[in-house]
Amino acid sequence: MPLKDVTVKIQIKKAARLTGLGKPALLAALAGPSSYSNYSEPEQIAEIFGEDSIAHKIATTLLKQGDSSPETMGIITYDPNATDDTPKTAAKALQQHFDEDFYFVVADTQAVADVKAIADVVEGEGIKMFATTITKLEDAESLQLYKYERTFAAYHETAGEYVAEAWVGGHGSKEVGSITWMNKKLVGITPQAFSVAKLTDIEILNMQTFVTKSGHNVMSEGKTLSGEYIDVVHSKDWLIVNGANAIQEQLIANDKVAYTDKGIALLASSLDNVLLAGVAQDMISVTDNIPDYAITTLSRAQSNAADRAARIYKGLGFSFQLAGAIHKVPVKGEMII
Structure with missing residues (x-):
């Protein structure tokens, strides 16, 4: 951890030079030693990861959410085929670079085992937050069991779209405290036409989705997997x-x-x-x-x-x-x- 002489602890009791904490970092697979780098344009990422890569698609989603998009994003690389000490998983790479200058974590993997491992790192550190898109209800049910306070998940069935990542890109860089994460509009995301019963099932799991309310396409809620509000x-x-x-x-x-x-x-x-x-x-x-x-x-x-x-x-x-x-x-x- 960075050197410091001051520690601050806050216990949340219900009822009763400023740092913004809005910058995202993407965990992305890439051959070679693990690294942390900053990028401001998706085209820079396409040159390294490829035009059709998940990393490029997520970066485009994050950085193209309008005026409130982050100016830069970080990318932390891991090598699934590494034969040396290079992190082979997204979670291991996150652990190695956790003290870099970012707050929101997103990843190029939606596999439940990977999501849980990343969430465990963030929860264990007790700072920063992890956002992930879930595409299967059984995966949502599996993750909800762990009640992660620092992980929030968006359920989305349209293939190739990254709703949680768009959410972070569009609203994570706004002044902390000035927004609630519910009812937020997103760019390039398809609203889901779920029944009231299915939407209820999703929200019981402390997840949210992108829906149409009164003619506006917005996020349905704003909670972490523990049920606490993201804000x-x-x-x-x-x-x-x-x-x-x-x-x-x-x-x-x-x-x-x-x-x-x-x-x-x-x-x-x-x-x-x-x-x-x-x-x-x-x-x-x-x-x-x-x-x-x-x-x-x-x-x-x-x-x-x-x-x-x-x-x-x-x-x-x-x-x-x-x-x-x-x-x-x-x-x-x-x-x-």
């Missing part, structure tokens, strides 16, 4: 990364952050700036014009002497109320004659 996990990661970065920058920018109440206040103010940005991005709720978050600190006098000697400050914490989103609106009407 909740994305928001949590944004706060972890940016909270840690803000405090780390203070430790680097200042010749010294003294172990005094003034130094403690400096660290708290850095965290406050991140939480205010979370409010601005509709990540954190507001009640009566007051942001629903709190920062807690322990004074120097309240800190542990052993911690002071080791130069470790454990007294900084925060809580917040998630803004959430409205997905369904039951309306009662009355007709008066």
Whole structure:
């Protein structure tokens, strides 16, 4: 993992330099040593992987979703026929390059064993998210058993289309917290004409599909395989990364952050700036014009002497109320004659 002096942990309690975290990386098969490279145009990928390759098709889907498409995407290669230490599977390659600068993971394989192995890596790391397209209901049922919080899957029966990857390309780079992943439009994806019963079966599995609602072609829901909402996990990661970065920058920018109440206040103010940005991005709720978050600190006098000697400050914490989103609106009407 990258070197750092700051760790941030968030527990989600229901009821009660900013990093965007929107860049995707594609796991793709290619002969030779495993590598990580960035690309901005599908044509660059076609030159390496071939015009008819799955990698090129997914890259085109990702990068051609309109104005909100990512400027660049990463590609992590693996070699299924490797005879040396080169990763032979997508999951092994992901593990090797996990600390590169990307957030969303997609892959050129939809085999259940591969999808599970990739999901296991992402879940084990506790950061980033994996998106996959599922084409068979039995595969969907198999994956749902694992309740992955960091994997979301889109069910799609039109051959050669990558709906989850289009979803990431069209909306993953938007400001974290500013969107819900439900009801999102996609470019180049065929809406599925499923019955209400089949759509219910898909959503019971905590998956979603691309359907027509009131004349608009949109994603039916926005959940991970655990049943948590994608934007909740994305928001949590944004706060972890940016909270840690803000405090780390203070430790680097200042010749010294003294172990005094003034130094403690400096660290708290850095965290406050991140939480205010979370409010601005509709990540954190507001009640009566007051942001629903709190920062807690322990004074120097309240800190542990052993911690002071080791130069470790454990007294900084925060809580917040998630803004959430409205997905369904039951309306009662009355007709008066």
